[in-house]
């Protein structure tokens with residue numbers, strides 16, 4: 281059966297107290313609305329429409345890569361009104377629409393699939409996700425008669441006995457598209473909040489003798505984020521899920537509580553992660569790596585058997601058997617080869633470093649192409665910026681760059697070369713040669729005595 285999804289994301293979220301639209305707040309490094317879109321796709325729903333309003337442009341920009349369509353709700357008159365604003369999307373469609381909210385990122389794709397399956401096999405007009413909790417404060421209550429769901433009553437509209445109900449509406453549903461669209465015409469805003477509630481559609485369908493079903497799931501998955509306290513709670517739950525997945529896959533995480541791994545990160549078997557590591561974005565980490573404490577690795581690909589300690593690696597590649605840090609900074613678009621050493625206080629920016637090259641300490645390499653098996657002495661600086669423009673430096677294979685060398689770009693150092701310590705290189709160094717570019721030493725004998733400086 282055809283299925284599509286609507287994601288409610290038009291509200292500002294007053295309770296989160298933010299200039300940023302609520303659904304753009306991140307959980308484990310990804311915007312809540314993007315978690316929900318990804319979950320829909322994992323549940324095999326391709327056709328996803330996001331209902332936007334508050335901060336619409338920003339929400340659209342931040343979801344751009346997901347290839348979803350949008351409906352605009354320019355005034356937030358309630359969740360039912362939001363769906364009315366998506367009528368254009370639902371028009372001429374026949375099948376199931378899953379409706380989820382952009383502020384509930386913890387729902388699992390398996391649960392979305394079970395909900396759709398239940399909806400189809402039971403032949404329901406609506407099927408909702410519910411859960412049972414001790415403190416249902418703030419949530420819509422599921423009112424049943426016997427086993428069957430009769431209606432949903434919002435917290436603010438509950439009478440005393442309805443308030444006692446512990447079964448809550450997760451705000452996640454499947455509808456038969458035609459039944460939903462017809463029922464939307466019958467919504468009114470005659471309630472405590474003066475809003476058009478999507479939840480009223482359930483009672484309307486029930487009154488028309490249509491079939492309504494419910495799937496009860498654990499509360500954790502249905503947690504809606506309305507405040508920063510709930511945002512932190514969602515982060516904690518998702519972090520534990522992510523870390524457990526890696527532990528089950530054969531990754532050692534010494535202290536999961538202080539290890540932060542983004543949801544899209546992959547990590548190979550037998551990698552060991554010490555506390556204080558933050559691994560973000562689409563990072564891939566190979567097998568048998570040692571991630572010693574306190575690094576941030578973002579959108580990078582790390583090979584097998586790599587050691588990293590107290591360093592920052594952004595949008596770059598690091599080859600197998602390489603060591604990085606402590607205190608190295610690898611900036612975007614760098615490609616570090618295999619068996620390389622990037623040591624302490626080394627900064628690499630937009631450069632390639634060939635296999636077996638050693639850059640052990642106190643060095644800056646920017647906009648450079650460095651060959652294989654080179655050795656950089658302590659304190660080398662690639663002078664890539666002339667105050668106006670950035671220039672490129674090329675260094676061939678087997679070059680030995682002496683300590684405290686400046687390589688004034690653009691400049692080329694050919695294969696099999698030596699540069700004497702303290703040189704400022706401004707001209708090409710030909711293959712097989714030694715370059716010395718520094719003032720010659722002169723000793724003035726007896727100078728101290730003559731000047732009467734001796735203590």
Ligand code: UD1
Nearest residue numbers: 288289290291356357358359362419420449450451477504
């Ligand atoms: C809603 C449900 C409630 C349920 C709870 C679960 C209704 C009336 N109530 O309440 O039964 O227990 O979720 O978390 O549906 N939104 C719009 N446009 C609007 C209003 C809201 O797009 O005009 C979006 C919000 O951005 C948010 C979602 O809908 O992503 C839910 O809105 P929210 O105000 O948080 O509803 P709740 O009061 O939590």
Ligand code: CA
Nearest residue numbers: 383504505506
């Ligand atoms: Ca909510």
